[in-house]
Amino acid sequence: MGLWFSLFTVVILVLFVFMGVGVVGLNSLFGIVIPYAALLVFLVGVVYRVGKWARAPVPFRIPTTCGQQKSHPWIKANNLESPYNTLGVIVRMALEVLLFRSLFRNTRAELRDGPRVVYGGTKWLWLAGLAFHWSFLLILIRHLRFFTEPIPFFVNLFESMDGLFEIGVPTLYMTDIIILLAVTYLFLRRVVIPQIRYISLAADYFPLFLILGVVLSGVLMRHFYKVDIFKVKELATGLFSFHPVVTEGIGLAFYIHLFLVCTLLAYFPFSKLMHMGGVFLSPTRNLANNNRMRRHVNPWNYPVKVHTYEEYEDEFREKMKAVGLPVEKE
Amino acid sequence: MSEDLSNVPKPDELMRIEHKPPRKGWMDVPVDFKPGTYSYPAKAKNLKILDMPNPREWSPTDEDWKLPENWKEIVREGFKDRLDKYRSFQLFMDICVRCGACADKCHFFIGSGDPKNMPVLRAELMRSVYRKEFTTSGKIFGKLAGARELTTDVIKEWFYYFYQCTECRRCSVFCPYGIDTAEITMMGRELLHLLGCGINWAMEPVANCFRTGNHLGIQPHGFKDTLEFFADDIEDLTGIKINVPLNKKGADILFVVPSGDYFGDPGTYTCMGYMMLFHELGLNYTWSTYASEGGNFGLFTSHEMIKRLNAKIYAEAKRLGVKWILGGECGHMWRVMHQYMDTMNGPADFLEVPTSPITGTRFENAKSTKMVHITEFTSDLMKHNKLRLDPGRNDNLIVTFHDSCNPARAMGLIEEPRYVIRKVCNHFHEMPENTIKEQTFCCGGGAGLGNDENMEMRLRGGFPRGNAVRHVQEKYGVNRLACVCAIDRATLVPVCDYWAPGVEVTGVHEMVANALVMKGEKERTTDLRGEPLPGKEEVEDE
Numbered sequence: 001m002g003l004w005f006s007l008f009t010v011v012i013l014v015l016f017v018f019m020g021v022g023v024v025g026l027n028s029l030f031g032i033v034i035p036y037a038a039l040l041v042f043l044v045g046v047v048y049r050v051g052k053w054a055r056a057p058v059p060f061r062i063p064t065t066c067g068q069q070k071s072h073p074w075i076k077a078n079n080l081e082s083p084y085n086t087l088g089v090i091v092r093m094a095l096e097v098l099l100f101r102s103l104f105r106n107t108r109a110e111l112r113d114g115p116r117v118v119y120g121g122t123k124w125l126w127l128a129g130l131a132f133h134w135s136f137l138l139i140l141i142r143h144l145r146f147f148t149e150p151i152p153f154f155v156n157l158f159e160s161m162d163g164l165f166e167i168g169v170p171t172l173y174m175t176d177i178i179i180l181l182a183v184t185y186l187f188l189r190r191v192v193i194p195q196i197r198y199i200s201l202a203a204d205y206f207p208l209f210l211i212l213g214v215v216l217s218g219v220l221m222r223h224f225y226k227v228d229i230f231k232v233k234e235l236a237t238g239l240f241s242f243h244p245v246v247t248e249g250i251g252l253a254f255y256i257h258l259f260l261v262c263t264l265l266a267y268f269p270f271s272k273l274m275h276m277g278g279v280f281l282s283p284t285r286n287l288a289n290n291n292r293m294r295r296h297v298n299p300w301n302y303p304v305k306v307h308t309y310e311e312y313e314d315e316f317r318e319k320m321k322a323v324g325l326p327v328e329k330e
Numbered sequence: 331m332s333e334d335l336s337n338v339p340k341p342d343e344l345m346r347i348e349h350k351p352p353r354k355g356w357m358d359v360p361v362d363f364k365p366g367t368y369s370y371p372a373k374a375k376n377l378k379i380l381d382m383p384n385p386r387e388w389s390p391t392d393e394d395w396k397l398p399e400n401w402k403e404i405v406r407e408g409f410k411d412r413l414d415k416y417r418s419f420q421l422f423m424d425i426c427v428r429c430g431a432c433a434d435k436c437h438f439f440i441g442s443g444d445p446k447n448m449p450v451l452r453a454e455l456m457r458s459v460y461r462k463e464f465t466t467s468g469k470i471f472g473k474l475a476g477a478r479e480l481t482t483d484v485i486k487e488w489f490y491y492f493y494q495c496t497e498c499r500r501c502s503v504f505c506p507y508g509i510d511t512a513e514i515t516m517m518g519r520e521l522l523h524l525l526g527c528g529i530n531w532a533m534e535p536v537a538n539c540f541r542t543g544n545h546l547g548i549q550p551h552g553f554k555d556t557l558e559f560f561a562d563d564i565e566d567l568t569g570i571k572i573n574v575p576l577n578k579k580g581a582d583i584l585f586v587v588p589s590g591d592y593f594g595d596p597g598t599y600t601c602m603g604y605m606m607l608f609h610e611l612g613l614n615y616t617w618s619t620y621a622s623e624g625g626n627f628g629l630f631t632s633h634e635m636i637k638r639l640n641a642k643i644y645a646e647a648k649r650l651g652v653k654w655i656l657g658g659e660c661g662h663m664w665r666v667m668h669q670y671m672d673t674m675n676g677p678a679d680f681l682e683v684p685t686s687p688i689t690g691t692r693f694e695n696a697k698s699t700k701m702v703h704i705t706e707f708t709s710d711l712m713k714h715n716k717l718r719l720d721p722g723r724n725d726n727l728i729v730t731f732h733d734s735c736n737p738a739r740a741m742g743l744i745e746e747p748r749y750v751i752r753k754v755c756n757h758f759h760e761m762p763e764n765t766i767k768e769q770t771f772c773c774g775g776g777a778g779l780g781n782d783e784n785m786e787m788r789l790r791g792g793f794p795r796g797n798a799v800r801h802v803q804e805k806y807g808v809n810r811l812a813c814v815c816a817i818d819r820a821t822l823v824p825v826c827d828y829w830a831p832g833v834e835v836t837g838v839h840e841m842v843a844n845a846l847v848m849k850g851e852k853e854r855t856t857d858l859r860g861e862p863l864p865g866k867e868e869v870e871d872e
Contacts, residue, residue, distance in 0.1 A: 005474060053424075056417035059633075062669055062740070064502045064510060066768040069742030071695045071706050074713060075749070081768070082742035096506070102431075103506045107764055109434040109794075115345035117440055117797050119764040125431060129506075196430040198351040199450050201476040203467075204428050270467055275507055278425035283418045284508035289742055292699035296673045300415060304634055305381065306641040307540050309649055312620050315541075316550050323551040325619065326577050 002202035003191070010209040013263055014256055021255040030255050031235055032244040038262035045269020050277045061296040064284040070293075082289045089288050096285055100130055125189070132182035135175040136211075138162060139218075142175070146236040168223070176219050183212050203272055210264050217257035227251035335828055337366065338786050345793070347443035349434070356445060357458070357478055361487040363390045366786030367442075369493055369779060372533035377526060379537040380635075384526025390489060395482065397525050402480055406463055408524045412517050413464070419517055422509045423460045426453060432501035432511070437771050438494055441790030446491050449501035449511040455487055456518055489527050492518035494787060496776035497630070497662075498735035503768050515777075520632045528631065532778030535627040539639050543622040544589040550619035556592050557617065560602045569852035572609045574617065577650070581616035582687060584647045587658030588625035590816030591837070597819045599858040600659060600837025604704065607839065610717070610848050611688055615656065621646035624663040625816060629670075630778035637674040640666055643701075644675050654684035655701040659837050661734035661815035662776065664703060668741045672699040689714040703737075705746040705814060705838060712753045718847040723857065724755035725864040727810040727841070730802045731760070732795065732822065733770035734815035744768075747814050747838050754845035759806040765798035775821030788821065789828050796829020803830050811835050 020026045067081025079088035080095065095101040103126040107119045142162060144155045163171035187208050190200050221227045231247040232254055238245045268274070280286065313320070313327055320327050338344065352359065374385035386396050398404060413420050432449040434440060439447040446452060454476070461468030461477035468477030478484070497512035522528065535545030542549055548556070557574040564572050575581060585608070591601040608615055621642045628635030647655055657667055672678065681700040684693040691710045693702045711717050731751060737743040744767050751758055765771050774791030775784075789796075802808040811822060811833050819835055826833040844857045855866045 002474065049424075053417055053420055056413075056420050057415060058417050059415060060670060060673055062418065062510065062513070064499055064508055064739055065742035066503050066739070067742060068744045069695070071693075071743075071746060072691075072710060072713070075709075075745045078742070096508075100506055102504055102508065103429075105504055105769075106431050107435075107504075107769075109440050111345065111347070111349065111440070113342075115342055115793075115797075117794055119762070125429060129429070193430070194350045195433050195445065195448060196428075198356065198445055199428050199430060199433075199448065199454065201428065202471075202474050203476060272425065272427045275425040275427055278421050279507045281417065282421055282425075282508040284502055284510045284513075291668050291672065292696040292701065293694070295677050295698045298673050301674065304638045304641070306638050306645075309620050309642070309645060312541075312543065316619075319549060319551045320619070323554050325550055325554060326579070 002200060003205045005202050006205035006209050009206060010213050010260075013210075013260060014213065017256045017259045018252070022252050027248065027255075028246045030259055031246055031250075032239065034262050035239060035258065036244075038265040042265040042268055045266075046274070046277060049269050049274050050281075053278065053281050057299045058283050058287075059298040059300060060283075061287045061291050062283055063287045063289045065289050069289055084288055084290050084293070086288065089286060093280065093286055097279060100126055100133075103129060124185070128182045128185040128189075131178050132186060135179040135182065138175045139173075139179065142173070146233050147240050149237060170222060172223070176215065179215055180212075180219070183208060183215065187212070207264070207267070207271060207273055210260060210267070214257060214260045214264060217253055217260060221251065221253035221257060225251060225253040227254040334782075335785070335789075335824060338789055338828070341829065344786070344790065345441075347441075349439075349443045351445040356451060356454075357473065359446075360483060361490045363486075363490065365783075367494070367784065368490055368787070369529035369531050369781050369784045372526075372528035372530045376530065376533040376537035377528070380533070380540060382526065382528075382533075383524060386526060390486070395485070395525075395527065397482065397485070397527075401482075401485070401525050404524050405459075405480060405485075405521050408521045409460070409463065412520065413460075416513075416517075418510065418513050421507075422453065422514055423457055425507050426450065426457070426509055428454075429506065431504050431506065432509075435501045435504050436511075437496075437498070437500070437774060437791045437794045438787070441774070441793035442787070446487075447494060449505075449509075452491050452495060452511055453509070453514045455484070455491055456514060459484060485522070485525065485527065488518050489522055492522065493529055493779060494791075496735070496772045496774065496779055496791065498772035498776060499739040500735070500769065500771065503739060516629075516633070519630070523632055529778055529781075531781035531784075532627050532630045535625075535778075536631055536635060536639065539623050539627065543618075543620045543642065545623055545625060545627060546589045546593050548589065548593075548622065553592070553617075553619045553622050557601075557605070560592070560598065560605060563858075564602055564606055567854060567856065567858065568606070568848055570609065570848055570850060572605055574605070575615060576617050577619055578616035579650050581614050581650060582653050583613065583615040584621065584643075584650060584652040584655045585615050585617055585658070586621055586624040586643060586655060586663075588660035588663050588816035589623045590625065590660075590820055591658055594820065596823070596835055596840065596859070597816050597837065599840040599843075600819070602858055603837065603839030603841075603843035604658060606843040606846060606848065607708065607717075610846060611711070613687065616650060616652065618646045618650065624657050624667070625660055626663060626666045627778060629662050629666055633670075636666055636670055640671055641675050643667075643671065644678055647678070648680050653682040654696075655681070656684075656704060656707060657701055658704050659814040659816065659839060661736040661817060663816075664743070665736035665740040667699065667701050671701070686710055688716050703741075703743060703746065705743065705750050708839070708842060709746045709749045712750065719754055719845045720847050721754050721756050721845050723844050723854070723863050724841050725757070726861075727755055727836075728757040728759070728806060728808045729755050729810045729812050729836075729841070730758070730799065730806075730808045731766070732773070732799075732811055732813040732818060733766050734813055734818055735770060735772050735776060737814060738768055738770050743814075747812075750838055750842060751812055754841045757806075759802050759808055761798040761802050765794065771795040771798065773815075773818050773821040773825055775825075776817050780817055780821045785824070789825065792821070792825035793829060795822070796825045799826060799833055800830040803833055809833055812838055812841065814838055
């Protein structure tokens with residue numbers, strides 16, 4: 001159900017642009033109003049969500065330790081998997097965020113006759129996830145050329161690296177190919193692997209289709225339905241200098257691309273995509289395993305009802321005395 | 331302890347399972363309380379001792395669970411309260427992308443095939459309610475957004491599946507965001523307790539522990555008897571009379587163990603092991619009858635209950651005037667001591683930084699909490715050659731080591747026990763790497779689930795562990811499974827009997843005591859279990 005609903009929604013969104021721009025000609029709505037609104041929702045939403053998490057207390061220090069603790073000097077502590085200081089935590093987080101360390105560990109359990117269970121390494125999810133996220137980031141950086149003048153050197157650098165193989169005119173970007181393959185893989189595994197299909201919600205399919213739509217519309221307008229790049233840049237720089245201008249004749253493919261991006265931005269703060277911010281705050285990963293070295297303070301630590309030694313001795317005093325156990329009160 | 335496994339189908343029959351989920355969506359599959367797969371509910375008397383809500387007699391198979399009138403409001407309020415108090419809970423409700431990396435990491439999923447035992451789905455049982463109650467999209471889009479109504483069926487499902495999680499944290503190792511199902515299960519159980527829905531195998535120990543100091547309800551004179559009985563056994567074995575210091579003011583060290591160690595075999599041999607070691611060292615230490623439990627079933631109940639039961643440890647250390655605390659071999663006890671005790675009941679500023687009186691080593695890693703793990707203590711002794719050891723006495727043992735979940739994944743205690751084991755026995759083999767250290771598999775009976783009525787589920791959950799033991803049994807002839815956890819010493823016995831018959835379970839300090847050459851001991855002919863030492867078999871026969 002979630003799959004078809006999500007696909008249907010993305011198709012409707014595209015049709016919406018066909019109607020809005022292609023038929024009715026609401027260029028300023030789709031070119032100015034909606035992008036501003038979407039960006040506003042994105043910024044306010046993300047700040048609100050991250051702020052809400054950040055304000056929530058962390059009562060206990062509960063890192064998941066994946067390696068040797070620091071104890072004796074002659075036992076090698078694993079500062080990456082069981083960090084005992086801030087540097088260790090930073091490196092652990094960096095490995096997690098930049099290289100998806102935990103996902104790299106992934107295994108697959110398989111039940112065989114015997115009965116036996118065997119574990120094989122499986123790196124496909126890690127690889128596709130990494131390929132998807134990194135190519136997304138590089139594509140984003142590449143897009144800075146539309147918002148900046150002069151174009152920063154690193155944008156040009158990435159771009160020339162991305163088009164290194166110089167296939168086709170205009171050059172086919174590697175990141176475009178990689179992101180298409182990665183998103184397709186991520187979608188297919190959701191459909192093909194029975195357990196993953198079983199747990200998948202509309203909220204899992206929708207962003208995949210949306211991103212697929214963004215990528216496809218981008219690729220289409222670069223290679224097939226050419227749009228006027230100079231006018232696109234005029235619009236983009238106008239938006240970012242807060243002097244928006246409506247430009248005619250950019251081409252419908254661009255508006256589809258832009259509208260899907262706007263949808264993604266506006267949807268972002270309400271969705272699982274917030275894992276981007278959340279991963280930095282995860283208490284099992286961003287805390288040091290130095291519990292017995294440094295006391296962690298719980299801001300809402302409240303007194304609880306305990307059973308004191310006095311109450312205990314009151315109940316058992318005679319029995320304790322009878323067997324010669326020392327007591328406080330005779 | 332040998333449990334009755336006759337009611338459980340044979341292994342190949344038990345494992346005739348599908349890991350493929352059914353066609354029907356999970357929200358439409360109602361929970362089925364099948365005998366052998368759930369734990370009996372908490373008795374009213376135990377809840378009353380603890381002032382916990384809605385004490386009553388009931389059964390999970392009843393149609394009417396006799397929930398409080400306003401149960402829905404209670405859950406909603408309780409949910410909100412916990413979201414406000416725990417960043418972990420908020421994040422873990424919000425950021426899961428359902429990538430499924432955790433799915434086949436759970437021993438209960440591997441052993442049962444029940445899709446709701448996939449950690450991601452276990453969490454969705456709760457997230458679905460969270461979305462409905464606390465998110466706009468859930469309120470508007472309902473089922474489409476993965477939201478569902480909070481009904482009594484949901485409560486029943488929570489009860490079944492949050493008591494089918496042993497809070498082992500294995501899934502958390504593989505999650506790209508570190509989502510910890512233990513944390514979610516703990517919240518789920520807290521909410522269930524607000525309605526009076528707990529399990530007796532957790533709540534009876536909690537009630538006992540609150541009143542008598544230990545889970546088993548052993549009273550002070552009984553505790554003294556038990557330890558003195560062990561001392562007599564030790565004298566028979568070694569010819570050495572051992573003192574049992576109890577509630578002794580002015581001792582340097584308070585020693586705390588899980589009560590399983592002085593209650594049943596094979597834990598008792600580990601307990602005797604501690605006693606022999608401390609005697610040999612001439613350690614100025616004391617046991618406490620009031621703090622006679624290091625384990626803490628509060629961890630399987632609620633954060634508040636952890637604190638209520640744990641408070642006695644520091645209180646007793648203060649009353650007796652000791653310098654620091656030493657803790658025995660236990661898994662979940664060490665999760666509490668390492669990650670919660672100092673925060674909840676500290677600061678322990680009345681204690682000193684733990685320093686070994688034998689080697690002079692300052693345990694800097696415990697300088698705030700002031701509590702040291704026994705394998706940290708013993709490995710330090712061994713490193714400084716303070717013990718005379720004859721590992722040959724353990725030559726009839728071919729040993730493998732089971733990392734207990736909490737020491738491995740909530741503490742990082744990995745090499746200390748291995749160092750000790752290698753010093754006291756000559757034949758040690760590791761299980762496959764996907765089943766040890768941070769990837770270790772649960773015994774299947776942690777977090778309060780180690781009861782007899784839940785035996786089928788325990789054996790299913792114990793399958794990955796049992797399977798790995800079987801592997802080294804076939805490959806190296808392993809006949810002894812060592813561990814540093816009292817629950818393991820109870821629950822791995824049936825797991826081995828069922829999945830790897832012929833392998834026995836031992837604590838690490840039982841092997842230490844066997845190898846320990848004590849001053850003035852007579853020639854030993856048997857180990858602590860009364861079985862002949864290698865080379866002494868014929869002497870036995872004469």
